[in-house]
Amino acid sequence: MSGSVLILFVLLVFGLAYRFYGRFLSRKFQIDANRLTPSKTNYDGVDYIPARVPVLFGHHFASIAGAGPIVGPIVAAAFGWLPAALWIMAGSMFIGGTHDFGAIVVSIRHRGRSIANVIEKNIGVKGEQIFLLFCWATIILVIAVFINLIADTFVSSPSSATSSIFFLLLALLFGLSIYKLKIPWGWATIIGVILLFVGIYIGILFPLHASRQFWQWALICYIFIASVAPVWILLQPRDYLNSFLLYALLVGGLLGVFFARPAININAFNGFNIPSIGPLFPLLFVTIACGAISGTHSLIASGTTSKQLESESHAQIIGYGGMLVEGLLAILSLVAVASLSNVEFSEFYNSNNFVLAFSEGIGRFVSAIPFLHISTQSARIFTALAVSAFTLTTLDTVTRIGRYAFQEFFEMPDRTPEQQNIFARNRYLATFITVACGAALTFSGKSDSIWPIFGSANQLMAALAFLAISVWLAEIRENYLFTLIPGIIMLLITVTALFTLSYRNLFISVNYILGIASGLILVMALTLTVQTSIFMIRESGKKSVG
Numbered sequence: 283m284s285g286s287v288l289i290l291f292v293l294l295v296f297g298l299a300y301r302f303y304g305r306f307l308s309r310k311f312q313i314d315a316n317r318l319t320p321s322k323t324n325y326d327g328v329d330y331i332p333a334r335v336p337v338l339f340g341h342h343f344a345s346i347a348g349a350g351p352i353v354g355p356i357v358a359a360a361f362g363w364l365p366a367a368l369w370i371m372a373g374s375m376f377i378g379g380t381h382d383f384g385a386i387v388v389s390i391r392h393r394g395r396s397i398a399n400v401i402e403k404n405i406g407v408k409g410e411q412i413f414l415l416f417c418w419a420t421i422i423l424v425i426a427v428f429i430n431l432i433a434d435t436f437v438s439s440p441s442s443a444t445s446s447i448f449f450l451l452l453a454l455l456f457g458l459s460i461y462k463l464k465i466p467w468g469w470a471t472i473i474g475v476i477l478l479f480v481g482i483y484i485g486i487l488f489p490l491h492a493s494r495q496f497w498q499w500a501l502i503c504y505i506f507i508a509s510v511a512p513v514w515i516l517l518q519p520r521d522y523l524n525s526f527l528l529y530a531l532l533v534g535g536l537l538g539v540f541f542a543r544p545a546i547n548i549n550a551f552n553g554f555n556i557p558s559i560g561p562l563f564p565l566l567f568v569t570i571a572c573g574a575i576s577g578t579h580s581l582i583a584s585g586t587t588s589k590q591l592e593s594e595s596h597a598q599i600i601g602y603g604g605m606l607v608e609g610l611l612a613i614l615s616l617v618a619v620a621s622l623s624n625v626e627f628s629e630f631y632n633s634n635n636f637v638l639a640f641s642e643g644i645g646r647f648v649s650a651i652p653f654l655h656i657s658t659q660s661a662r663i664f665t666a667l668a669v670s671a672f673t674l675t676t677l678d679t680v681t682r683i684g685r686y687a688f689q690e691f692f693e694m695p696d697r698t699p700e701q702q703n704i705f706a707r708n709r710y711l712a713t714f715i716t717v718a719c720g721a722a723l724t725f726s727g728k729s730d731s732i733w734p735i736f737g738s739a740n741q742l743m744a745a746l747a748f749l750a751i752s753v754w755l756a757e758i759r760e761n762y763l764f765t766l767i768p769g770i771i772m773l774l775i776t777v778t779a780l781f782t783l784s785y786r787n788l789f790i791s792v793n794y795i796l797g798i799a800s801g802l803i804l805v806m807a808l809t810l811t812v813q814t815s816i817f818m819i820r821e822s823g824k825k826s827v828g
Contacts, residue, residue, distance in 0.1 A: 314769025340525030350572025374609030425720030538647025573612025577743025618643025
């Protein structure tokens with residue numbers, strides 16, 4: 283099969299899904315463009331700030347993407363390209379897109395609060411605290427792993443370090459230009475994008491060499507500052523500008539596919555059990571997360587995106603549309619590695635150089651575009667820089683969300699902001715504790731050993747978010763099967779994966795850390811599921827009586 287045929291098919295299917303299923307979701311979520319959003323009713327100049335659609339889409343897409351939609355499909359390609367492609371398409375359209383869209387809507391209907399607030403309102407304080415603790419702990423793990431990942435990237439590719447620093451300075455200037463100097467948004471964007479690509483060239487000319495430990499500490503300091511700074515000065519402009527790197531990568535890769543016309547060289551299906559991964563069910567659906575559905579998306583959607591949404595009518599394009607674009611990126615990643623020879627694919631796979639494999643495939647596609655005159659090597663460098671840029675975007679976004687979760691955990695709903703305890707009202711202290719815990723895990727050397735449970739924990743978070751969205755729909759007397767069914771599916775997948783992981787680590791590989799951690803997450807999932815089920819049964823009874 284040709285890679286260009288697969289891409290064309292996905293573009294057509296995703297277009298139809300946005301047109302028809304996206305509108306169906308808008309009706310079910312009762313979208314009303316005239317209803318004020320929290321970015322206006324709760325405006326504070328720090329977290330709650332209205333953003334234009336292109337700016338907020340850039341922030342949201344860059345934050346949810348990271349390296350997930352690239353690495354996941356490449357790892358899952360070991361099962362064969364067909365099951366990976368089918369899960370990406372079905373997941374993006376009917377599960378991931380619904381999840382992200384729903385998380386934004388639920389949050390804006392609860393004053394920009396997180397999914398945990400919905401759980402507290404309908405299931406109870408204990409349910410909220412368990413969910414917040416789980417979210418915060420997962421974010422600590424993400425912080426540690428991403429700090430190490432980015433530090434390793436900066437060491438191996440000093441050019442990306444220079445470019446990343448330039449991008450941050452450019453973002454600060456862009457934010458000041460838009461919000462303080464009142465430079466027209468269109469002109470600021472044109473100049474900013476031009477300078478963005480100049481920054482890539484500067485990085486190539488002046489690579490910045492430093493040790494891994496130096497970059498770890500630099501990143502720790504950076505995410506603390508980024509988490510407490512007003513979103514308009516760094517988060518919004520940086521994510522918006524970096525999104526153009528993603529768009530260039532996506533458009534260049536897609537356009538290159540039609541000129542290169544690559545064949546899909548790897549097998550369509552390699553069996554139901556792969557020794558290096560495990561059984562197709564449930565591990566395929568845990569391995570491919572961000573490209574189909576990811577629980578961390580609900581944290582971003584209800585953590586930062588909902589606080590910047592200017593109008594409810596924008597939720598479909600940002601939430602549902604953003605997930606479809608990420609699904610397209612995942613398909614492109616799959617085609618990029620599938621176009622490699624079986625020998626090349628095996629070499630990259632066995633050495634865990636997944637981003638390098640993606641860069642190699644995209645480099646070949648872009649170099650095939652005749653009017654660009656870009657070499658494979660140059661395209662490969664640009665791809666690596668782009669991946670590094672939006673991985674950094676994800677890192678500081680989840681740090682801010684970790685701060686939100688920490689503050690919400692200690693918040694007392696019956697008190698005013700001034701009456702809250704110091705953990706709830708002081709964003710500097712909440713950020714310091716969150717970053718300090720992430721830093722401790724970073725330097726402990728344990729983060730990589732705990733990482734295998736992240737895939738399951740991530741998808742479990744998605745299942746719990748679906749349950750919370752279903753609870754809210756039941757509360758407003760709206761049919762909730764379209765969210766409850768995907769939630770049950772994800773719950774079955776994650777419970778099976780966690781049980782398998784716990785059993786293997788406790789009784790086969792004798793890794794007690796992973797085994798106990800998996801078991802604790804499993805108990806938490808079952809506890810929240812039981813509480814949610816009780817609520818749903820009670821609400822169904824009320825509806826029947828009514």
